[in-house]
Amino acid sequence: QVQLVESGGGLVQPGGSLRLSCAASEASGRIVAVNVLGWYRQPPGKERDLVATISSGGSTNYADSVKRRFTISRDNTKNTVYLQMNSLKPEDTAVYYCNLDVVSVLRGRVNRDAYWGQGIQVTVSS
Numbered sequence: 001q002v003q004l005v006e007s008g009g010g011l012v013q014p015g016g017s018l019r020l021s022c023a024a025s026e027a028s029g030r031i032v033a034v035n036v037l038g039w040y041r042q043p044p045g046k047e048r049d050l051v052a053t054i055s056s057g058g059s060t061n062y063a064d065s066v067k068r069r070f071t072i073s074r075d076n077t078k079n080t081v082y083l084q085m086n087s088l089k090p091e092d093t094a095v096y097y098c099n100l101d102v103v104s105v106l107r108g109r110v111n112r113d114a115y116w117g118q119g120i121q122v123t124v125s126s
Contacts, residue, residue, distance in 0.1 A: 022098030029106030
């Protein structure tokens with residue numbers, strides 16, 4: 001069973017920084033490929049929106065609201081994707097989710113599916 005574990009959230013003052021991580025693991029098999037579908041966020045009472053994506057070749061795209069402040073990156077050796085968030089604003093307050101398309105092998109069978117992280121709270125407040 002593939003699991004995504006997010007870490008790095010918390011409370012930060014406006015202008016501060018946080019780095020989110022999303023690590024994919026397969027307890028009984030092995031992961032052979034990870035495609036990053038994106039980092040999303042869901043502010044209180046609002047819909048979940050796409051924040052950033054990164055392709056297998058390293059091309060990145062960002063929502064206008066986070067351009068030049070957020071940076072998405074990946075470490076393929078660790079099956080991990082990161083979101084570096086700088087110059088944080090109160091409007092960045094949300095639950096952040098990673099969404100990965102994972103190819104894994106378990107007992108000789110290839111599986112592919114999209115998974116969501118558990119969600120992690122980011123609160124920007126003085």
